Amino acid sequence: MEGIVFQYHISCTFSETVPPTLQPQDQDNFAPSSKPFQLIWESGFGVLVTFGACKWKLSGVKESVGIHGALYLISSFFASSSIIIPFLFSVMALIGMAALGRRCKRLFRLRGSAPAFVITNLFFIWCSYVIVIRQAVSSLLDIVFNVELIMLQIGLYRILSGDPGFVKLLNVDDESPLLLQRVRHCKHCDAYVKGFDHHCPAFGNCIGQNNHLLFMILLTGFITAEACYIMGASQILSESKQKKGGWNETLVSSTMIFSILQVLWQGVFLAWHIYCVCFNIRTDEFIHWKRYPEFQHIVELQPGETITTTKFINPYDKGILQNLKEFIDARG
Ligand SMILES: [Zn+2]
Numbered sequence: 001m002e003g004i005v006f007q008y009h010i011s012c013t014f015s016e017t018v019p020p021t022l023q024p025q026d027q028d029n030f031a032p033s034s035k036p037f038q039l040i041w042e043s044g045f046g047v048l049v050t051f052g053a054c055k056w057k058l059s060g061v062k063e064s065v066g067i068h069g070a071l072y073l074i075s076s077f078f079a080s081s082s083i084i085i086p087f088l089f090s091v092m093a094l095i096g097m098a099a100l101g102r103r104c105k106r107l108f109r110l111r112g113s114a115p116a117f118v119i120t121n122l123f124f125i126w127c128s129y130v131i132v133i134r135q136a137v138s139s140l141l142d143i144v145f146n147v148e149l150i151m152l153q154i155g156l157y158r159i160l161s162g163d164p165g166f167v168k169l170l171n172v173d174d175e176s177p178l179l180l181q182r183v184r185h186c187k188h189c190d191a192y193v194k195g196f197d198h199h200c201p202a203f204g205n206c207i208g209q210n211n212h213l214l215f216m217i218l219l220t221g222f223i224t225a226e227a228c229y230i231m232g233a234s235q236i237l238s239e240s241k242q243k244k245g246g247w248n249e250t251l252v253s254s255t256m257i258f259s260i261l262q263v264l265w266q267g268v269f270l271a272w273h274i275y276c277v278c279f280n281i282r283t284d285e286f287i288h289w290k291r292y293p294e295f296q297h298i299v300e301l302q303p304g305e306t307i308t309t310t311k312f313i314n315p316y317d318k319g320i321l322q323n324l325k326e327f328i329d330a331r332g
Pocket residue numbers: 186187188189190198199200205206207
C-alpha cells in the first residue's frame with residue numbers, strides 16, 4: 001500500500017490530500033497511456049517526432065533541447081521565487097542564446113532546421129503535459145488540448161509539403177505582367193509565388209495565396225494549444241505552491257514560461273496577419289512597396305518644391321468585407 005501511495009504522489013501531480021485507499025479506476029487515471037486510443041496516438045506522435053528529427057536534420061532538435069534545458073535550469077535555480085523572476089531571466093537567456101547561436105552558425109557554417117525546432121518544441125510541451133499536467137485538468141481541457149495537437153500535426157504536414165502557389169516563369173520578360181498579378185519572388189526558394197506574403201522558416205515553405213489561410217489557422221492552433229497548456233500548468237503550480245522544487249514542478253514551470261513567450265510573439269504575429277488580410281496587403285508588399293509600381297503614388301510638385309515625393313497607396317484595398325471575401329475565395 002505504501003508503494004501505491006508513493007506512486008500516486010509522484011504521478012498525480014501534487015494533490016494536497018492523499019486518499020486513504022486507491023481504487024483500481026484511480027490507478028487507471030494516473031497511468032499516462034492507460035487507454036488504447038491514447039496509447040496509439042501517443043506512440044504515433046513519438047514516431048512522427050523521430051521521423052521529423054531525421055528528415056529535417058538534428059540541429060533544430062539540438063537547439064530546442066538546449067533552450068528547454070536552459071529554461072529548466074533557470075526555473076530550478078529560482079524555484080522558491082515567484083514566476084516573474086525566472087520569466088525575466090528566461091527572456092534574457094533566450095536573447096543571449098539567439099545572438100550566440102547566430103554567431104556560432106556563421107562561424108561554423110551550421111544550418112539549423114526550423115521545422116525540426118518547431119516540432120521538438122511541440123513535443124516538449126506535449127511530454128510535460130502527459131507526464132505531469134494531464135491528471136489535474138478537466139476532461140474538456142484534455143480533449144481540447146489533444147484535438148489541437150492532432151490538428152496541428154495534420155496542418156504542419158500540409159503546410160510543409162503543400163504548394164503555396166508557385167508560378168513557373170517561362171522567360172524573364174514575363175516578370176513585369178506577373179508582378180501586377182501579385183506574383184512575387186522568394187529569394188530563399190528562388191521561386192515565384194502568387195499572393196506571396198513571406199518565406200516562413202519555421203514551416204520551411206513560402207506563405208502564398210494557397211496556404212496563407214492555413215498558415216493563420218496553424219498560428220491560431222499553436223496559440224490555443226499553448227494557452228491550454230498554460231491554464232493546466234498554472235492550475236498545477238497553484239495547487240502545489242507548498243512543495244516547490246520537485247523536478248516535475250520545475251518542468252511545468254519552465255515549459256509554461258516557454259509557452260507564455262510563444263503565445264506573446266505568436267499573438268502579435270497573428271494580429272499582424274489579420275490586419276494584412278483586412279486591408280488586402282501582404283507582408284512582402286508592405287516592406288518592399290517601393291519595388292512594386294502599383295503601390296507608388298507620385299505627389300505633384302507644389303509651388304516652391306523641387307523634389308517629387310512618392311507616397312504609399314494600396315490599390316487592392318476594397319474595404320474590409322470585400323478584402324476578406326477575396327482572401328477566402330483566392331485559395332488554390
Ligand atoms: Zn520561400
